[in-house]
Amino acid sequence: MIHSEILYPVIFILVGLLLLFFGRRLFWLFVAAAGFIVGIKAAPYILPHQSELFTLLAAVVLGVVGALLAVFLQKLAVALAGFVAGGYLAAELCAPLLGGAGMESAAAWLCFVIGGILGAIVMLVFFNWALIILSSLYGAEWILRGLSIIRGLQMHRHHSPILLIIVAVIGIAVQASTYLRPSPVVT
Secondary structure, three states, X not given: OOOHHHHHHHHHHHHHHHHHHHOOOOHHHHHHHHHHHHHHHHHHHHXXXXXHHHHHHHHHXXXXXXXXXXXXXXXXXHHXXXXXXXXXXXXXXXXXXXXXXXXXXXXXXXXXXXXXXHHHHHHHHOHHHHHHHHHHHHHHHHHHHHHHHHHOOOHHHHXXXXXXXXXXXXXXXXXXXXXXXXXXXXX
């Protein structure tokens, strides 16, 4: 039987490597990893007094649900996230021009809708690049977290942000090279 102190960091490193080098192609893994981390972080607050095993199972379930949603509703989820983010940003930027009326005014809602539409378009158009960058950063963080656990260090206090950026840039370069590579012509 593999001891959990070795198993967990190895899983972090393996998932990190997959995200770092294949995050755009394995979009579902990126969403699953994000769901897992949300589950690990949120479960103790949402369901206090539960065992570590329960927290781990809740995190795995959130990861699986996230992966399934990513596979079946990818475009819709991306567009919705872009709409909400763009709408919120537009409403905040327009608030001073509207005298700080907030979302009570029709003009604020118009700003929200216009910003939302633009946000959805931007997310859909630049989705691949956003995914390459975010999955590389996320993968680098998972790799460094796994290595830190093996070395018995606290992740955020002992690894350098410069190292995180260097590892992420390597992942971005690898993923970008496969994304930009022209498809072979079939004759």
